[in-house]
Amino acid sequence: MTKFQSVEEVMADMEKYQKLQKNFSQKSSLPKKPGADNECPKCNGKELVFYKVYRDENDEFGTDWAKPCECSARKEWQRRFKSSMVPDEFVDARLDNFNMDTNIQNLMHEMTVDYLQEFSVYTAEDGRQEKKFSNYNFGLIAEVGESSMRELNPVDRAKMKKLKNNFGIGKTHLQMALAKKLVKDGFNVLVVSDVTFIDDLMQARKADDNNESYFKLLDSALKADVLIWDDIGKVSNTEPRERMYYTIINERYKRNKPIVFNSNEDRSSLAEKIGYAGASRLFGECGRYLLEASGKDMRFKEVASNV
Ligand SMILES: Nc1ncnc2c1ncn2[C@@H]1O[C@H](COP(=O)(O)OP(=O)(O)OP(=O)(O)O)[C@@H](O)[C@H]1O
Ligand SMILES: [Mg+2]
Ligand SMILES: [Zn+2]
Numbered sequence: 001m002t003k004f005q006s007v008e009e010v011m012a013d014m015e016k017y018q019k020l021q022k023n024f025s026q027k028s029s030l031p032k033k034p035g036a037d038n039e040c041p042k043c044n045g046k047e048l049v050f051y052k053v054y055r056d057e058n059d060e061f062g063t064d065w066a067k068p069c070e071c072s073a074r075k076e077w078q079r080r081f082k083s084s085m086v087p088d089e090f091v092d093a094r095l096d097n098f099n100m101d102t103n104i105q106n107l108m109h110e111m112t113v114d115y116l117q118e119f120s121v122y123t124a125e126d127g128r129q130e131k132k133f134s135n136y137n138f139g140l141i142a143e144v145g146e147s148s149m150r151e152l153n154p155v156d157r158a159k160m161k162k163l164k165n166n167f168g169i170g171k172t173h174l175q176m177a178l179a180k181k182l183v184k185d186g187f188n189v190l191v192v193s194d195v196t197f198i199d200d201l202m203q204a205r206k207a208d209d210n211n212e213s214y215f216k217l218l219d220s221a222l223k224a225d226v227l228i229w230d231d232i233g234k235v236s237n238t239e240p241r242e243r244m245y246y247t248i249i250n251e252r253y254k255r256n257k258p259i260v261f262n263s264n265e266d267r268s269s270l271a272e273k274i275g276y277a278g279a280s281r282l283f284g285e286c287g288r289y290l291l292e293a294s295g296k297d298m299r300f301k302e303v304a305s306n307v
Helices: 007-027 071-084 103-116 146-150 154-164 171-184 194-206 212-223 239-254 267-274 276-284 298-306
Strands: 048-053 063-068 120-123 129-132 138-141 189-193 226-230 259-262 290-292
Touching: 071 171, 071 189, 103 138, 103 171, 103 290, 138 171, 146 154, 146 267, 171 189, 171 226, 171 259, 189 194, 189 212, 194 212, 194 226, 194 239, 212 239, 239 267, 239 276, 267 276
Parallel strands: 138 259, 138 290, 189 226, 226 259
Antiparallel strands: 048 063, 120 129
16 A cells, blocks of 8 residues: 555655654754863863973973873864764765665765865875865765646645655755765865855844854855755745855855755756845856756655555
8 A cells, every 4th residue: 555645645744754854954963162071081082281391300290291082083073073063964974874776875875975085185294284175075866856736736746746856855865975975084074054044144144243143154065165055946036045046055166165966856946946146156056066856755665665
């Protein structure tokens, strides 16, 4: 017996998942104060170990020196991970637990792995680390977008959904796996969910604080080495939103910093959602890293295997 009796039930279920997803992003944990939990007994959370150096045997008091505690690198990684805002739901998403039973899953995986290779960290002789970024954006989008599907009558929509489904195909899974790998390698990554991010920016813009909170938020999106924009184009378009999209896309372009994004919209419907100027820059900077993907919804896998 299948789980769904009608197209309407499928649509209602999908909407439920979309709502759930929004909550996941809001749930993602904010950075905690360093050393708040699991304090290291060696340094009591200071991340520095103090020791004395004596000049000679007559040096009674010695001089205090400090060196980074061995917990420091691990904590730095944890901080970067927490501040990257990877949603809790995807902490287990990895490249090596992504099934590749179909061609499109293979392609999506391959593209993510290739893109990852555009990044590297080089340690110079003096110990300084130099990071090399990709100059390209990386997008996983739909062949037939959500908005385009909605315009169809229910019968055609159901047919089209079967042929060109874009939900649950692993876009976020792969890009969160990418985020985690980059964080581990030392990059500052910021994951934002379209709905909450744009709303937060719009709210901050209205706040009566000389735009302080707005610029702070904007700055975090511009400063990150890699910005991962989950579900871009989810919110409906308005002019102020369009300007916001353009500002972020264009500013990151000017700073030569990449945007990794995924969307349930296709090229043209995404352009309508975020504005043509922003979309043209977003896509234009993808090079070969733009994939229009359709496939099976992995959220239904348990149902499918019971049929
Ligand atoms: N190839 C795969 N192997 C293993 N798990 C997968 C695969 N594809 C998707 N999943 C899992 O299925 C669920 C849905 O995937 P995900 O959220 O990445 O899809 P999506 O394409 O981002 O969908 P949406 O557009 O609805 O956001 C996740 O729990 C994800 O880990
Ligand atoms: Mg997703
Ligand atoms: Zn320590």
